[in-house]
Amino acid sequence: MLEMTGITKRFPGVVANEDVDLTVLPGQVHTLLGENGAGKSTLVKILYGLYRQDEGEVKIGGERVEITSPAAAISHGVGMIHQHFMLVPTLTVAENVALGLHGKRGLADMAPVRERLMEVSERHGLVIDPDAYIWQLAVGERQRAEILKALYRDARLLVLDEPTAVLTPPEVDDLFATLRSLTSEGRGLIFISHKLAEVMEISDEITVLRDGRVVGRTTPSETSREGLASMMVGREVRLGRDVSDQDTGQDRLVVDGLHVRGDRGNLALEDFSVQVAAGEIVGIAGVSGNGQRELAEAIFGLRPIESGKVEVACRPIATPTPKSVRRRGVAFVPEERMRHGAVGELNVSENLMLVEYEHRPYVRAGLLQFGAIAERCKDLVRRFTVKTPSITTQTSHLSGGNIQKVVIAREFSADAEVLIVAQPTRGIDIGAAEYVHERLLSKRAAGAAILLITEDLDEALQMSDRVVVLYEGRAMCNLPRAEATTDRVGLLMTGVSEDAPAPA
Amino acid sequence: MALGQLSADPDDAPPELAAGRLARLLRPFVGVAVPATAAIAALLVGAAMLLAFGANPLVAYRELITGAFGGADNLADTAVRAMPLALVGVGICIAFRTDVINIGGEGQIILGAITATVTSMAFDDVPRVLLVPMVIVAGAIGGGFWGAIPGALKAYAGVNEILSTIMMNLVAFHFLSFLLQDLLIEPGAIKIQQTRRLSENADLPLLPGGTRLHIGVLIAILVAVLGYLLLFRSALGMRLRSVGHNPDASQYAGMAVKKSITQALAFSGACCGIAGAVLVFGSESHRLIGEGGAAAFTQNAGFNGIVAALFGALHPIFTVPASFLFGGMLTGGSDMQRATQVPAALVVALNGVVVVFVVGSLRLRDRLRTWAGGISSYGGRA
Known part of the structure; x- marks a missing residue:
């Protein structure tokens, strides 16, 4: 479905991509792995028409294409979920989706857009209030809006730049289910992440970039998290951390x-x-938008x-x-x-x-x-x-x-x-x-x-002496590290309280 | 990076690469060449305008340049004209760097002139060494006060400072008319909106050389240096610039954002107020003259000073030569008008063209520098 061959992109003083090949098959999740500055973003920006490659060619559906602008990329069925969201904060979700669409006789008719957005959002299980303003949304919700924007345009090849950074484990499971349903419809996905566990879980193929070059191509069955990390960094990496207990003061x-x-x-x-x-260290775990920002601002006298x-x-x-x-x-x-x-x-x-x-x-x-x-x-x-x-x-x-x-x-x-x-x-x-x-x-x-305060569950569990889960403004638990397991905390992050039956 | 490493044959180089090489060659010249080219282009457009009015552009420009810079008297006139521009310009640098748009220079000049005038009247007999600094400081206080009002309104009540400073100009102007019709009017004079000849002890001393040049020029340079120290060398200036660039991060760091906005407009107004004092006590009449007088005493410096500051890239020190050039165009412009009989408005238009071209080109220059300097959106890598 997508074939990028021999892509080279130079900026004055740096080679951002050198002779990079990337092939994505329909129904496949292809992960791009690499540290910041490894050239992942440059590569997908070329695919999305934000940069022009100096050398190399891009084929979509077997035909050589010149992608000169994001509009051209969209018309070729490429959708992009940017790491830094491309949303207008002062417009609603539905209005953001409508941006760039052509209305009849130049008039903005929001009703059908809204209707179809609801339909798309329901079909893919991405719940959102179409009339909420972007500035009111938490980071996680903004991302949902971004994904919907691409799905609304029926992108066949979807580029997701760190899509899981803001989700809880159950939500990541949901997202992955969504992604799998997208691939089962024959869509191709390019997944960018440096969360190795997720990469191992979702990928069909993994391309590792370092300093602009492809340093490895593998599949989850052929490698391990440590193997991937070492490939990315170019040296041995030890994952996980032992934090010794220490006495606390007042x-x-x-x-x-x-x-x-x-x-x-x-x-x-x-x-x-x-x-x-x-x-x-007390970790406040939970998906952003559940009161984390307000907590920090209140303590700091900003709210x-x-x-x-x-x-x-x-x-x-x-x-x-x-x-x-x-x-x-x-x-x-x-x-x-x-x-x-x-x-x-x-x-x-x-x-x-x-x-x-x-x-x-x-x-x-x-x-x-x-x-x-x-x-x-x-x-x-x-x-x-x-x-x-x-x-x-x-x-x-x-x-x-x-x-x-x-x-x-x-x-x-x-x-x-x-x-x-x-x-x-x-x-x-x-x-x-x-x-x-x-x-x-x-x-x-x-x-x-x-x-x-973190929504990276691994970080919260690894670093904290105690974990407090924040859900809809309430503390769901206050667990010492020994009792804070991924499953337990992950469930609490979705609002399922331990002493009450799960809400229907 | 060696060129050969990238491509042996220049003709085979992909376009981006050739452009990159061009960029490297041009890099050292971009800084000067761009605004200079823009100035020449502006003069060519001006020449077309002059031709349209049937004037000979060469003659016109010769008169403009001699009028502005030909000889000691002309240079002195230009410098006198430039002083208020530079003083206002320094104030504009302080405000704009704090991201506060001060369009109220005119009003702040007027208030500074009023407080300075009242001070000189109240202390008629104080010796010159004391009275001159006193009226300058009084001007700064008056202008600063007039700037602090819209500053505080913006900071604490969210009032748009562009609107409020313009409105404050009108208030100041009519306040001046009111004073000159009644309280401050020259005793015995009827219906001429001007004060009496103010105390000689407050006259700004002339500099040696037999020209009109007075110590206002030194005051302007001193204020520019102080403005530079304030903005770039002091803790206060760092706070103002930080608030100007990112009020949120500044607040998170513990800076007082509202106070900073108020202070920025107060300092800005103080510089304009000093300009007001210099305009009164450096004038040939040594009076404060209202609208009914020979010329509006502000000389529009409250607005033209903004242009001078932009011309000087919002840097207090560069604002001084920028004001001098701009002052030259204003003084030379009247000579040009006399010699070629073009309408007075054309001189103003010519100034406008030069400003638009040069200020616009500074944007372009920064872009070219970014391009030539290799700081792309990818720059995080290095």
């Missing part, structure tokens, strides 16, 4: 009976309580608290603002690093100093002391292994993993007793994620109280 962060409203005025958190002691209390070191914060909360020794790694964590247009050193720029010795008589700043930033860049040409490089020019390292370097180097860390490894490669986990553990060893 509670540093206490959240008690918290009620917080979401953007839509709904109750995003309902009677939510959690305690985090010094030297402890009004309706009732309940937040105490840091046994004292409430009188008027919580990011500044006053930080002054009490709380640091925050926000979920969306480019929107909330870093200022892309400022350089690396300015981003590293974003919190402490007003403190001695970095400022004197109101003037920034560039000597002291450079010394500290170079030290941070080295200690946190940020890959950057210099500390004056514009931050947005770095890769996602390195931007995350800049944010983590800033937040972890502050002498904070409480760390709120949201989705710290989303969208960054294995090496960087490994590193972030090491840092979290070393902060834990140093006695920090860490609230780890």
Whole structure:
């Protein structure tokens, strides 16, 4: 169904793809595996008409095609679920689906679009409110909208860029069932992921890319997770991590009976309580959109608290603002690093100093002391292994993993007793994620109280001393690590309570 | 990367690759060549406009250049014309870098002029060494206050600053008319909207050389340097720029976003207010003159200063030469008009063409630089 041969794409100074071949058969899930910057995105962008290849050819259904634009790709039956969603936040789901469709006489008639969208969404088991605005949706729901957009256009070849990053295990099962039903209809799928267990489960064929080249082609029956990881990284990788138990101190962060409203005025958190002691990592597991963002924002003084209390070191914060909360020794790694964590247009050193720029010795008589700043930033860049040409490089020019390292370097180097860390490894490669986990553990060893908000279940179970599952604003459980199994937590993430029968 | 490694024969190179090589060759010249080409193109369009009015473009441009830069007196006139542009321009740099659009320069100039004038009237006999700094500071306070109002309205009540600053211009203008009809009007004069000759102790001292050039030029340069230090060397400036680029991330980092927006417009207004003081005490009449006077005393600097700042790429230091060039076009323009008898509006139009071309070309230049510099959307890789 798809044949890409000898694809080479050069950018000034880099070869993004070199002589890459990729064949997708109808009814097949073909996985593209590789670290960030390995050339996966470039390859699918060529397929989707966002880039032109320098060399090589693309055949769809046996015929050579020139894909010059996304519109051309869509007309050839290629659909793409981007990692960074291509949705207009101020429009509804149905309106987003309608974008680019041709209405009669140039008029927008939403009724049939809405109707067909409901039909498509029902057929594939992707539940969504067609009239919700995109900005109101959580990341997971936005992705659902993206998938529906492609299915609505009846894409025969679907490219899914990290589609499972935001789903619970049962939802991943559902998605995989959906994907299998798509392949049984004869559609071809290109699946991009670096979650190895899922790759092993869903793939019919796996192509591994490193530094723009194909370094391996295999099938799940011929390899193992370790084998795939080593192929990706180019060295031996040990998966899984043993976290030694350690004694915890007194509670540093206490959240008690918290009620917080979401953007839509709904109750995003309902009677939510959690305690985090010094030297402890408490994982908040759950699919995003269940109150995670609101929890972090409420603790950090970015969202009004309706009732309940937040105490840091046994004292409430009188008027919580990011500044006053930080002054009490709380640091925050926000979920969306480019929107909330870093200022892309400022350089690396300015981003590293974003919190402490007003403190001695970095400022004197109101003037920034560039000597002291450079010394500290170079030290941070080295200690946190940020890959950057210099500390004056514009931050947005770095890769996602390195931007995350800049944010983590800033937040972890502050002498904070409480760390709120949201989705710290989303969208960054294995090496960087490994590193972030090491840092979290070393902060834990140093006695920090860490609230780890993550929808990566493996991460939650691996890193946490206790796991709290957040579902529709309520804490479903508070389990010590030994009792938090994948099955148990996975079920709780879908809202099935342990002491009540499953809802119909 | 060696070229040969990619392709032995240049003719066989795929188009993208040839373009890449072209990009490497052009890279060092892009910075200067693009705006220069744009300026020449603008002058050619201007020449066509002049021809359409039956004027000889060569004569017109010669008059423009001599009028602006030919001789000490002309240079001094240009510099005097450029001062308020530079002062307003520095203020615009501060506001725009904080992502606050200040269209209220005119009003802030007027308020600065009023507070400076009132100060000089109240302290008539204070010696010059003190009174001159006093009126400058008074101007800064008046303009800063007038800027802080729409700043606070934007920050705390979500009022669009583009609208509010324009409205504040009207309020300032009519407030000035009111004052000049009554409280501040020259005793004995009837229906001329102007103050008396203000205290000589407040006159901006002339610089040696026998021209009209006064210390306003030094004040403008000093303010530009201070503006640069504020924006790029101080903790406050870092906060303003951070808020300007990404208010959300700045707030998460603990910065006071609302305060920053208010401060940015206050500083911006203060620079405009200083321009107001310089326009009054550096004028030849040494009076504050309202609309009924010989010329509107603001010289439209509140708007033209925005152009000068954009011309200077929103950098306080580059805004100074940009203002000088722009001031030259304004002074030379009247000579051109005299010599060629083209309508006055054509001079304004010519200025506009140059600005549109050059400012537009800066965008293009940045794109070309990105292209030539290898910072593609793929740049994360390096």
